[in-house]
Structure formats: structure tokens, C-alpha cells
């Protein structure tokens with residue numbers, strides 16, 4: 515018998531992660547979703563993956579846009595993470611972003627970002643795995659926002 519989903523969530527919540535907001539422009543509209551199911555996949559070629567729930571608004575946005583950015587958040591961006599983890603439409607009017615070469619929006623205050631072209635989509639149960647070819651990226655010094663056991667954390671000095 516398979517493990518109970520809540521037990522799986524509790525156990526896997528012990529896997530501490532960073533926090534990202536995945537962004538895309540879809541029909542001229544900014545789309546964003548908080549995501550921590552993100553992994554640097556390959557260097558040759560340069561690939562990253564993000565697992566997106568099939569019912570998420572972002573799933574349709576990524577499928578349509580074919581380009582996306584992964585913005586790695588710092589501790590000052592916890593509110594942004596909470597905003598883009600909410601169900602339903604998100605307020606984006608106050609955000610400052612720049613447009614990457616691919617057309618994907620980059621959050622200017624992100625700790626790091628990569629701009630991606632959608633390379634492949636694999637099925638993963640109730641999620642799909644979006645594999646992006648990394649076209650460009652940048653990073654700065656800072657303190658990463660972390661997520662552990664359902665709570666936001668930060669590195670101790």
C-alpha cells in the first residue's frame with residue numbers, strides 16, 4: 515500500500531530547500547508561482563527542472579509561453595513568496611521586473627535568476643516536470659530564503 519500523502523508531505527518537509535518564484539509572460543500578462551520543487555539538472559547541456567502541479571495556473575502559462583525564469587529569493591522576499599503561493603489571481607502591479615532576452619520577466623531584487631527556454635515536459639503524477647534550457651542568468655551576494663517543515667527559515671550567521 516502506498517504511503518499516505520500527508521505523511522509523505524510531513525516527511526519530505528524535512529528536506530530543506532531554497533524558495534523561488536517561477537515567472538513567465540503569457541499573452542502579455544505576468545504569471546508567477548512560488549516553487550521549491552526546483553533542481554539544477556544538467557550542465558552539458560545546461561538544464562534546470564521545475565515540477566508544477568497540473569492544475570496550477572502556472573502550468574498553463576508555461577505551456578503557452580514556452581519560456582520562463584526561475585527567480586531565487588532572498589530573506590527580504592518572504593512576502594513575495596507568500597503572495598505567489600496563494601491560490602488564484604496575484605497582484606503584480608507593484609513589482610519591479612526586467613525582461614530577459616527570452617521575454618520572461620526577471621524580478622530585479624532576486625538573489626539569483628536564470629532565463630530558460632522550455633526544452634521538455636515530463637509527466638510526474640499530479641505534477642508535470644518542466645525542463646528548461648538555461649539561456650542566461652545572474653546572482654548577487656545575499657541571504658537565501660529557506661523553507662523547512664512548512665515554515666520560512668534563514669541561515670544562521
Ligand SMILES: Cc1cc2nc3c(=O)[nH]c(=O)nc-3n(C[C@H](O)[C@H](O)[C@H](O)COP(=O)(O)O)c2cc1C
Nearest residue numbers: 548549550551565566567570571598599600601602
Ligand atoms: C514554499 C512553497 C513552495 C512551493 N512549491 C511548489 C512547486 O514546486 N510546484 C508547485 O506546483 N506548487 C508549489 N507550491 C504551491 C504553489 O505556489 C501554489 O499552489 C500556486 O501559487 C497556486 O496558484 P494558482 O491558484 O494560481 O495555481 C509551493 C508553495 C510554497 C509555499
